[in-house]
Amino acid sequence: MSALDALDARVLDMVQTGFPVCERPFAELAGELEIDEDELLERVRKLKESGVIRRFGAVFDSRRLGYVSTLVGVKIPDPAHLPAVAAAVNAYPEVTHNYQRLNEYNLWFTLIAAGQERIEEIIATIGNMPQVETIRNLPALRLFKIKADFKAVAGRSGGDAK
């Protein structure tokens, strides 16, 4: 894909957080950017088509909706078994992130479920797989920060995710 231009970078900074809740939100943002509403909509559509914008919507606070979340670390001694365990983990819609990492705990995933029982059920099922030596449930005891917006850097097209 082509590099982001200066306007793309400004658009990205503006649409990542605090999207206006009013009848014509894009018109409001376009006013601040001093461009037309149609031009802004077209830019946003293109940024989505090219994959720079992964999603355009709301991120909810899982706890406020009554959901329980945790981080799980898994030790799989034989790396040849990793794909099978990763696939079993991925099959749950409650799993949002799943990464292989350079550590004796070599698979780490996040779980968000409608209740604690469901969390424990999933962890027990994965933990009982013969390829898994140890599984650790690591719920947050305290949250200091959660933020996921980035200032866009104009001129960088960025490669694909590793």
Next chain:
Amino acid sequence: MSGNSKVKMGEQDRKLIRLLQEELPLVSNPYEELGRRVGLSESEVLQRVSAWVDSGVIRRFGATVRHQRVGYSYNSMVVWKVTDPEAADRAGEIFAGFAEVTHCYRRPQFEGWPYTLYTMVHSTSEQGIGQTLEKMKQASGLQEHRGLLSVKEWKKTSMKYFSEQEGQ
């Protein structure tokens, strides 16, 4: 009324939440369009969404950017050795002030694992990660950390709340 209390949601709220976590229609009047799909007027949608944003039920509203594509190609999950919860909390507050740190949590200790503070550090270069870690060490006084380098992304998706297929 922000806080951590659970909010009661009716069926229409759930429908609206389902749509809001999908794709916002990229049209001039997206809230009117959402209302049409769930059977609410534009003003009823605006009222609900504003209340959720104000009270923190909606944590963030807008575009989620693939950060590898905006220049922040380097990230590392870094865990810090600190076993005293109070010391961990002090360091956690300090780390939260770093722009390069997007996530910071304290999690349980377990056998052979004295790392209780978890941070996600982002940068535009590998060098930048190292420099940030150095600054974090100086600011917090914590010495030992481990980077859990990700070698493969098996899954990365957004949570779908109130989805009909989720196991209960």
